[in-house]
Amino acid sequence: xxxxxxxxxxxxLRLARRTRLLDEMEATDVDLLIVGREGNARYVxxxxxxxxxxxxxFGPGCVLVRAxxxxxxxxxxxxxxxxxxxxxxxxxISFNAATFLKVLQGIEGAAxxxxxxxxxxxxxxxxxxxxxFPAAQVVDGTDLLARARQVKTPEEIGAIRASVRLxxxxxxxxxxxxxxGITERQLTGVFMEAMAAEGVTTPSGQDVAWITSRxxxxxxxxxxxxxxxxxxxAFEAGVxxxxxxxxxxxxxxxxxxxxxxxxxxxxxxxxLRALVVACQPGAPLSGLLDAYTxxxxxxxxxxxxxxxxxxxxxxxxxxxxxxTASARxxxxxxxxxxxxxxxxxxxxxxxxxxxxxxxxxxPELLSTDAVHAARSH
Amino acid sequence: xxxxxxxxxxxxxxxxxxxxxxxxxxxxxxLRGLMGAQGLDALVLLGNTNVAYATGAVWPLADGGRxxxxxxxxxxxADDPTPHLFSPVREDDRLRAELPAxxxxxxxxxxxxxxVEHFAAQLTGLIxxxxxxxxxxxxxxxxxxxSLLFAGDGPSDGGRIISAAKVLKTPDELSCMREGLRxxxxxxxxxQALVAPGVRQTDLTATxxxxxxxxxxxxxxLDPIWQVMPSNIADGPWTTTGDLACPLLSTERxxxxxxxxxxxxxxxxxxxxxDFGRTWIxxxxxxxxxxxxxxxxxxxxxxxxxxxxxxxxxxxxxxxAIGAAGGVKPWMPHFYLGHGLGIDSAEMPYVGxxxxxxxxxxxxxxxxxxxxxxPIVWDDGAAGYRSEEVLLVTDDGWEPMTDYPYDPx
Numbered sequence: 001x002x003x004x005x006x007x008x009x010x011x012x013l014r015l016a017r018r019t020r021l022l023d024e025m026e027a028t029d030v031d032l033l034i035v036g037r038e039g040n041a042r043y044v045x046x047x048x049x050x051x052x053x054x055x056x057x058f059g060p061g062c063v064l065v066r067a068x069x070x071x072x073x074x075x076x077x078x079x080x081x082x083x084x085x086x087x088x089x090x091x092x093i094s095f096n097a098a099t100f101l102k103v104l105q106g107i108e109g110a111a112x113x114x115x116x117x118x119x120x121x122x123x124x125x126x127x128x129x130x131x132x133f134p135a136a137q138v139v140d141g142t143d144l145l146a147r148a149r150q151v152k153t154p155e156e157i158g159a160i161r162a163s164v165r166l167x168x169x170x171x172x173x174x175x176x177x178x179x180x181g182i183t184e185r186q187l188t189g190v191f192m193e194a195m196a197a198e199g200v201t202t203p204s205g206q207d208v209a210w211i212t213s214r215x216x217x218x219x220x221x222x223x224x225x226x227x228x229x230x231x232x233x234a235f236e237a238g239v240x241x242x243x244x245x246x247x248x249x250x251x252x253x254x255x256x257x258x259x260x261x262x263x264x265x266x267x268x269x270x271x272l273r274a275l276v277v278a279c280q281p282g283a284p285l286s287g288l289l290d291a292y293t294x295x296x297x298x299x300x301x302x303x304x305x306x307x308x309x310x311x312x313x314x315x316x317x318x319x320x321x322x323x324t325a326s327a328r329x330x331x332x333x334x335x336x337x338x339x340x341x342x343x344x345x346x347x348x349x350x351x352x353x354x355x356x357x358x359x360x361x362x363p364e365l366l367s368t369d370a371v372h373a374a375r376s377h
Numbered sequence: 378x379x380x381x382x383x384x385x386x387x388x389x390x391x392x393x394x395x396x397x398x399x400x401x402x403x404x405x406x407x408l409r410g411l412m413g414a415q416g417l418d419a420l421v422l423l424g425n426t427n428v429a430y431a432t433g434a435v436w437p438l439a440d441g442g443r444x445x446x447x448x449x450x451x452x453x454x455a456d457d458p459t460p461h462l463f464s465p466v467r468e469d470d471r472l473r474a475e476l477p478a479x480x481x482x483x484x485x486x487x488x489x490x491x492x493v494e495h496f497a498a499q500l501t502g503l504i505x506x507x508x509x510x511x512x513x514x515x516x517x518x519x520x521x522x523x524s525l526l527f528a529g530d531g532p533s534d535g536g537r538i539i540s541a542a543k544v545l546k547t548p549d550e551l552s553c554m555r556e557g558l559r560x561x562x563x564x565x566x567x568x569q570a571l572v573a574p575g576v577r578q579t580d581l582t583a584t585x586x587x588x589x590x591x592x593x594x595x596x597x598x599l600d601p602i603w604q605v606m607p608s609n610i611a612d613g614p615w616t617t618t619g620d621l622a623c624p625l626l627s628t629e630r631x632x633x634x635x636x637x638x639x640x641x642x643x644x645x646x647x648x649x650x651x652d653f654g655r656t657w658i659x660x661x662x663x664x665x666x667x668x669x670x671x672x673x674x675x676x677x678x679x680x681x682x683x684x685x686x687x688x689x690x691x692x693x694x695x696x697x698a699i700g701a702a703g704g705v706k707p708w709m710p711h712f713y714l715g716h717g718l719g720i721d722s723a724e725m726p727y728v729g730x731x732x733x734x735x736x737x738x739x740x741x742x743x744x745x746x747x748x749x750x751x752p753i754v755w756d757d758g759a760a761g762y763r764s765e766e767v768l769l770v771t772d773d774g775w776e777p778m779t780d781y782p783y784d785p786x
């Protein structure tokens with residue numbers, strides 16, 4: 001069914017999310033939660049807004065009031081806005097800090113709020129919040145957001161699964177275009193076109209394909225280098241469908257069967273297996289880092305696991321943050337993608353990103369394709 | 378069909394190809410000059426476009442959610458012409474830009490206390506513990522651990538330094554921007570050829586996304602807008618202003634003959650954002666009334682261009698627009714008559730925004746500013762016309778940076 005209207009997120013989905021946040025605000029005694037990051041704003045509001053690429057400095061994009069559960073949202077119009085956010089709670093685009101001050105002062109309980117949590121800050125936002133909430137302390141809201149967000153409801157897992165499916169399908173078209181002579185940039189264009197042709201126009205990343213280096217574990221050349229026969233080309237396919245990220249990574253050989261690199265393939269499969277096995281509920285996230293060590297495979301410079309959710313999410317597991325990984329555990333309901341990366345001098349790399357959901361009985365793979373389809377050729 | 382803006386005025390201030398090394402050197406000189414005036418030892422930058430500005434690193438921008446956890450970070454030192462870059466993949470040619478290996482560092486994760494600790498240790502190694510530092514934005518982990526990084530009263534607002542540096546474009550920057558705009562126009566031409574009854578908005582997006590990468594863009598920067606305008610404001614969504622709702626998101630809605638499409642999109646190229654806006658009519662020649670709207674739009678644009686030059690104020694531009702539009706403001710109240718363009722899609726100078734008339738009167742245009750002018754004409758009951766033109770402000774006037782025809786008008 002083509003979607004021909006801008007619609008808010010399903011009521012059950014968005015209300016379950018908001019309830020989680022309100023519970024966390026209650027538990028941490030936060031009166032107002034003010035978020036600027038788009039994924040957080042959508043988590044609170046259930047409203048799709050214009051997608052833009054790249055980071056954005058903090059601004060008061062959406063406000064959740066603990067006492068009433070009311071949502072105030074930055075939107076000049078009501079298209080796509082759920083009916084639980086009335087017109088009087090919408091505030092328009094403005095370039096004037098004084099306008100935002102008036103909006104924030106008008107929120108119920110502004111004058112007496114004691115604790116205002118945000119997801120980031122700027123210098124000007126600190127001045128603004130100080131004036132708008134004179135009795136309040138501005139605190140870190142990222143922990144409460146993470147506690148609410150990183151364990152998904154079954155509906156959320158369904159949404160991510162649908163996004164993964166779309167990413168797989170668009171990736172399939174992209175891999176079909178992998179022939180000697182095509183460039184990384186062109187392959188990205190093929191992926192983006194295939195994604196949009198299926199009705200979804202928002203990617204999670206725009207760095208879709210790269211020729212893995214035969215000489216260096218991570219070196220990347222310019223994006224306009226032509227693919228040569230035998231190159232191992234890594235693909236990272238990610239989309240945001242209904243705001244939820246689905247992504248997966250695969251590696252294909254240009255004009256050749258990956259299966260010829262038997263040893264590399266064996267190590268990639270063993271590493272991925274070890275990573276999946278480490279994903280047991282209750283296990284420390286650092287088990288994912290240990291899986292690399294145990295396999296004798298050098299740590300990649302990119303994260304080994306990234307949370308998937310409404311926009312990117314926690315957990316983030318990387319060799320750069322070992323203490324963080326040791327302190328946190330895998331929980332039922334987490335959804336993240338695992339990165340398995342192995343490289344051979346003179347050959348190139350096999351890059352795999354595998355989205356999984358943690359269920360009570362263990363990890364469940366969310367993709368439907370075979371990770372190394374080339375092997376069965 | 379009316380030719381693009383360059384048919385009337387040929388650009389002369391914009392070199393055909395940029396010298397990227399010189400561009401980066403001049404940015405560094407500008408930044409260090411501003412830092413020196415404030416007695417700063419270092420400038421720490423987190424914002425994607427700020428990092429790109431300071432380092433010259435170019436990478437395809439991702440969804441903001443991912444960016445928040447895996448962002449490149451730049452450190453500009455007062456006494457070092459070369460900036461430092463902390464990035465996820467330091468062996469990436471696109472990120473390496475012109476930076477030597479000892480100025481390239483591994484990733485830092487400033488949303489995490491542990492990440493801030495690692496970064497603080499590296500920063501102290503670069504500048505010592507008592508350095509005076511400015512920062513563009515805070516994560517909460519940075520704020521919590523600020524005593525590790527910042528001596529005394531803590532950092533000052535580094536975002537202002539970038540804002541001050543970026544507003545006047547150098548010739549090499551203009552050349553880069555012109556190429557980004559050219560890429561956008563090349564892709565748009567493919568899209569416009571597709572427009573017909575039955576085609577979905579997302580089909581236009583699919584072609585746009587494919588062709589921008591084929592034409593050399595680094596990334597798409599906003600979900601492209603192909604908005605079907607209602608005849609009456611009241612037929613569109615409710616708005617906080619009582620005025621038009623725009624830009625609205627694209628869906629799989631199929632175009633119908635006679636639809637009035639307002640197009641708005643942009644790409645990123647070489648660290649710059651482009652901007653594009655036109656009005657198209659689906660499957661039909663414009664009516665006499667629609668041609669009349671376009672002619673009024675041209676009159677407004679001509680009146681604004683006539684007063685656009687270094688030394689003019691933003692208020693001079695808004696007054697010219699209002700005069701040509703018969704006394705009404707010919708722009709949407711939630712936006713502006715015009716805005717700056719550069720490393721960000723909308724940046725200073727804002728012309729006619731809700732910052733207010735006093736601000737417009739105080740804002741003096743200077744040579745090297747790039748303006749996107751986007752007046753509209755609206756006849757309730759018969760929709761309206763909107764296009765954007767990008768231009769460079771010069772000493773004696775302006776110079777076009779866009780050259781797309783106004784077809785089908």
